[in-house]
Amino acid sequence: MIKSFTMRLGLILALSIATLVFLLTIALTSLISHRASDSLEQEIGERLSTTSHQLADKLDFYMWSRYQEVQLLQGLDLEEPDETRRLLDQVQSNIPAFSWIGVTDADGTVVASTNGILEGASIAERPVYLEAQDAPFIGDVHEAVLLAELLPNPTGEPLQFVDISVPLFQDGSFQGVLATHLSWAWGKEVLGHFNRTLHEQVDDTDLFVVSERDNVVLLGPDDMVGKPLPVSFTEGATVKKWEDGQDYLTGMSIGEGYDEYPGLGWRVVVRQPAAVAFAPVETLETRILWIGLFASLVTAVLGWLLASIVTRPLKRITETASLMEQGKANKFPHQSGIEEIESLAFALESLVTSLTESESERVHFEKLANRDALTGLSNRVALREQLNRLYDSEETHVFFYLDLDGFKAVNDTYGHAVGDALLVEISQRLRTLTIDELYPVRLSGDEFFLMFPRRECSVEEIHQIGKSVIDTLSQPVTIDTTFISVGASIGASIWSPPEPPHVAIEQADDALYRSKANGKQQLSFHELFE
Template sequence: MSKPSLRFDVLLAGLISLLFFSMTLGLTFFISQHATNRLQSEVGMNLSTTAHQLSDKLDHYMWSRYAEVKLLGSLSTIQQTEQKTETRRTLEELQRQIPDFSWIGRLDTEGNVVASTNQILEGTSIKERPVFQQALSQPFIGDVHEAVLLAKLLPNPSGEPLQFVDISTPLYDKGRFSGVLATHLSFEWAKAIEQSFQSATSSLQQVDVFIISQDRKTILLGPSGWSGKTLPDSVTLTSNASATASWQGKEFVSGQSTSRGYKDYDGLGWTVLVRQPTSIAFADADALRQTIFIAGLIASFVTAVLGWMLAKLLTRPLLKITHAAQQMQDDPSKSLPNHRGIREIETLTDALQRLIHRLLHTEQEKLTFERLSQRDSLTGLANRNGLAQYIEQLPAETHSIYLCLDLDGFKAVNDTYGHALGDLLLIEVSQRLEQLLPPGGFVARLGGDEFIIVLTTQSLTEARYLGEQWIAHVSMPYHLEEQTVHIGMSIGVAEQVTGESLEQVMHRADLALYRSKQNGRGCMSVQ
């Protein structure tokens, strides 16, 4: 009878050892896959965020030039055809202030250039060009194209073919069509923005930036040798998402963002693609997977040996532990039984408890990271994610008033004193906004020098009063790093009405802010 009993014990020990080995290895594999997938997903999200930020910067730049052309076209000097010398002087002054305008011309109703910067093309007819034809009745923004008439007159210092973006607007003198204001905006500005953006994201290794045309095939701007080429067939543009694809035999992960314009500028449909070699992007994830696998393999082997050696002694306690572990799969609040008297059982129980604690701690760290993702790292205010979370948690019947804030003169401070002082200025502005924030109010930084305040317990009259207080408070002098700087602030206010979505009320607040800017800044408008 003793021999069959011995074989049963050996078989039982082997089964227990195999069970522990498999469970530990399986858990290790699950944790490894989950952790690495999370890291890889975060890499893609970071690249997509980078692409979105660059796309947003390009849209803001184009909108600024578009607005400047429309503003210039509203001047009586430009609208009238008689003041040729004064018109040329005005055009050249704009070009001097904004050198990215390679050429600016005032055309008559027949498409003849009557005045232009440096008298280039004066007396020449360009009536067949889209910059004239498309602007006969409404403003026109044309996509990137190579210079036709100006290629020889305005050679590119870099030796590369000169490329332009056309911006033009119809002119009216006392209500009658009097011609077109046409401009050629050098595409070199996009390269400058891309280079500055590369410097700002230098912490990302081997990152390449591509700007792809509206046809989603032609590369307008990219690394050396890529500009003007066609996007490889292996690369699929998936709007505002990350993807992995092969580029000439090498794997890259990329984040993308398609231009959606800004305010009354509808955008040119460009797609910004930011790519990074998978060997660099996923290096941390691969290292983590290898570490977890080795640790899991060691842990699996150790538990198997312990199970083999202590099978007879641990049979009954292990059954209880296994039963408790099965219960924990359905109810995480359950815990393993505490066995005392057998050191090995105590050690195993404590080890499993610590493992569970580490897993729960890891989950808690994940939640903490998600909370941090809702805060602006510079000012500590909520960011766009935090704003969305706050709005989502508001009761449906909440009466909200939205104040869109934009600093006046911040760019001049940034350009004069540098970004470091500009960051300090943003921090102090945030503190001043919070100082006057009433109970129940919410303030967030949307990016750059844009902020938003949500009031939920105030009337529109009270919101106006608070807005004036904020403008006055923010407009007071700032003493930063032995420098005294002055800025202002404009506010657009919109009161949410029943049935109105967040996007609609924020759009109205943006329109009100735009009106405040037009009215001279440092003021508040209600939409």
């Protein structure tokens, strides 16, 4: 009877210890799996958002290039139509994207054009003339009207154009309009290039370019072009249900123009079926679960086999494991004299160490995602998190939107390697600024953002801080024995809760443009605070 009772008690102890170790392993495995999956889902969403932003920048840069070329032709002599026509034909030959270029007189009659098309005809009622009598005009994508039957159309598809036109003046008097029609085929080429590149990396992905004017799809899958986009989005990555009933992970960016080209507000949308996008997450979770289950099974079997002869040492191990789960211990007690117990303690410690290292790596990669790879400053992702924390603050902050003056010339003259070295030096100087609780960020290129609490600073004192920043950044830099100098322009605004921080950032950005327009190398405040 005594022997029978003893055996049952040993079995109960063995099962209890095995169950405890099993639960410990599953808890740790579940924690690591959950956090790793969240991080991977965020990374996938940011990848789609980055793709949409890159395509929006590509489209805006192309339009900026054509916009610059059109402005270069403003000096045409309207009194020499033959010479003007020859020059326009030459421009079209070198830049085939211009389907038609024409020059009108002050009444809107075409006096010279590529291949003589529409010469003598009036375009006085067309937006390309009406909207460009005082300032340059950029029109959104539209189908051809006057030129539909006059231009070559080998595909037979409806011709679509983007208009760019500028007024022509002589001695301050309006002489006419230089009007151009850009073939929308270039947009399809850009989208096709992105599609090919994207599909090499990501499966089942669709790209859309949507008009701000009427929410119509300008570029995208053939069955959706010309139709309103059926789903509304905000910038960033979200999961939405589309009209086909399927959930898609979607990234969206808005074209904001390039340099002095204001942009047409095209929205670029990238979508991928959620099941495809998050398939790596499910694979990761399954893999971690199986590893955890396997480790738990091994541990449970060892505990069951050894419980009858090592009840006391295993109890110590179990108690220590519980303390480790609570964060009150970081290693298992040393077991001596019994080789099996030593092995078990070592296996458990290795398992916990491995899981802990995985968590540390995840935290490390999160930190990398919040840092600019070149300068080490916080990036846009980190700034968004910092601004989210400001919602809980009742303290007023000063925002500086900063842009380097002359940086493009450094890149053009000395190359991008020197430009990168200069950006690193500028970032080091920003770090050393003696401004309490300064938070410096590199936004992109040579654009930076500074944020610090206002406290008792007056507007005049903020001006002095900005001047000190400009003076610091304007000091010459020596790179490979070359002395390089750049300046800095700053736009400033003041954010006070509960106003959304992004409003103050936009105000600082507007003020920066004023600094640039007023001669650079200065600080301009948002007009509400001047």
